[in-house]
Structure formats: C-alpha cells, structure tokens
Amino acid sequence: MKSTEILRKMSIDHAKLLRLLHLVQQIHGGDVIETIKVFDTFEWELEKHFFAEEKAIFTSYDPDNIIEGYKMVPTLIKEHTEILNTIRILRREIIKHRPVDFNHLSEALIAHKNFEENEVYPKLDQELTEEQKRKIIDRITQIA
DSSP, X not given: OOOOHHHHHHHHHHHHHHHHHHHXXXXXXXXXXXXXXXXXXXXXXXXXXXXXXXXXXXXTOOOSSHHHHTTTHHHHHHHHHHHHHHHHHHHHHHXXXXXXOOHHHHHHHHHXXXXXXXXXXHHHHHHSOHHHHXXXXXXXXXXX
16 A cells, blocks of 8 residues: 655645644734744745645656646646735735735635645655655655
8 A cells, every 4th residue: 555655744734834824814913023923934834835846746756647647737836826926915915014814815725735635645645656755755854
C-alpha cells in the first residue's frame, strides 16, 4: 500500500495557514501594527507553502501521461496567483485602517485546500514512488 506522506505533510501546513488567517481576522480592527505583524507571518507561511508546491513538488513530478498528469498545474498556479493578489490588496486596506472582509480570501483558501487534498496530493501519493516522495518531503522540510 502506498503511503500518503505528501497529503499528510501538506494537510498539516494547510491547517496552520487557516489558523493564521483566523488569527489575523480575530485581531484585525485592533492595533494595526500587531495586525500587520500577524498578517506578515500568515503571508510568509503561505508563500513558503506555494513555493514548496511549485518548486519541491511539481518539479519532481514526472507523470507517465504528461497531458493528464499536468492538467492540474495551470489551475493551481492560477489559484496561487489570485490568492497572492488578494493578500496584497488586503494588506493595503489593513495599513489604511479600512475595514477588511476576509471572506473571499478564506473561501479561496478553503477551496484551494480542498482541491489539493482531494485531488492533487492523493494523485501524487499514488503515482510517485516512495523514494520520490521522500525526496519531496525532504525538500518541503528544508523550506519549512
């Protein structure tokens, strides 16, 4: 039976990201400096997560059926870009002391998480060898 190490590792990271976003939402409206500090941590962790996916995982993925195997990558890159753009907009609003609605970002992150955990990571865990997965996990661990 194939291990589900990539799914497990990245799901833990997703949970951490959602906790950080929730913390930002809780403190927003109070001290702007404290909000930006927590927001910076959230953004940094998210950027590392995306980097891990784009560099550590997908550069190591070499599917037998290239067309089918890589079908998910454009969707993931598009979602990463949209989420990062949303974060940049939210940062400006926080700095300007404006009310911020985090719902769009939260919904986008949850949809992205669900897509990865239900489709992407299980596919990788099934198709990659244990050695390939170990190398990917080592790279992810170096980034974290």
